[in-house]
Amino acid sequence: MLEECGLEYKTHLMRLTEGDQFTPRFLEISPNAKMPAIVDNDTGGDPVSVFESGAILLYLAEKTGRFAPTTALGRKELNEWLFWQVGNLGPMAGQYSHFRNYAPKGESYGLKRYKGEYQRAMAVLEGRLEGREYILGEYSIADMISFPWILIAKAVDCPLDGFPNLVRWRAAIKDRPAVRKAVDLCRENRNHGQTAETNNVLFNQDAGHFRKG
Ligand SMILES: N[C@@H](CCC(=O)N[C@@H](CS)C(=O)NCC(=O)O)C(=O)O
Incomplete structure (x- = not known):
């Protein structure tokens, strides 16, 4: 959608097998600890973060007025x-x-x-x-x-x-x-260092990953 709309963007590599998705900064942007998530710095005010791919696409469609019906x-x-x-x-x-x-x-x-x-x-x-x-x-x-x-x-x-x-x-x-x-x-950035051991970070998640204290 960013490419389709010609919007400028910068990607950030998330090393999911190393737990980058659980850093406090990322959880502020994406409380479900999943990607994709975006931060829009071009709002004319404070930056706006959006998580969940459906919500991101709707946000960008509303921002640009493109790729969504209006009736x-x-x-x-x-x-x-x-x-x-x-x-x-x-x-x-x-x-x-x-x-x-x-x-x-x-x-x-x-x-x-x-x-x-x-x-x-x-x-x-x-x-x-x-x-x-x-x-x-x-x-x-x-x-x-x-x-x-x-x-x-x-x-x-x-x-x-x-x-x-x-x-x-x-x-x-x-x-x-x-x-x-x-x-x-996507191809360029796929599967950095994924092993059976690092898959544990990805596939054995439970409530403990999100519980505070
Ligand atoms: N419903 C979410 C699904 C997101 C999702 O499952 N993302 C995967 C990568 S494709 C992820 O971030 N996995 C990391 C993890 O499970 O720790 C969306 O569409 O945005």
């Missing part, structure tokens, strides 16, 4: 598909990729459950894209938030065979110069 009906549809991604495609795909990559061998219940949920979400999106170029007709933040989990489908053993609308939609988005820049940036 009441259009906003309703935007909210439906943003909430859908945040509650369905995102977490199901995230859990699927966790169980696929990190669950102890031989434990298949979680893998089967989340693979099914991920593919179910794909089928829902496939249906929505029937007769529509993009989720809301025109390209919007609803597409931006769902694209990354469809981009990686084949790489996580869920090829898009039988989903012609997803194939077409994925290719059109992947071809956008702004998206190419963002995907390259």
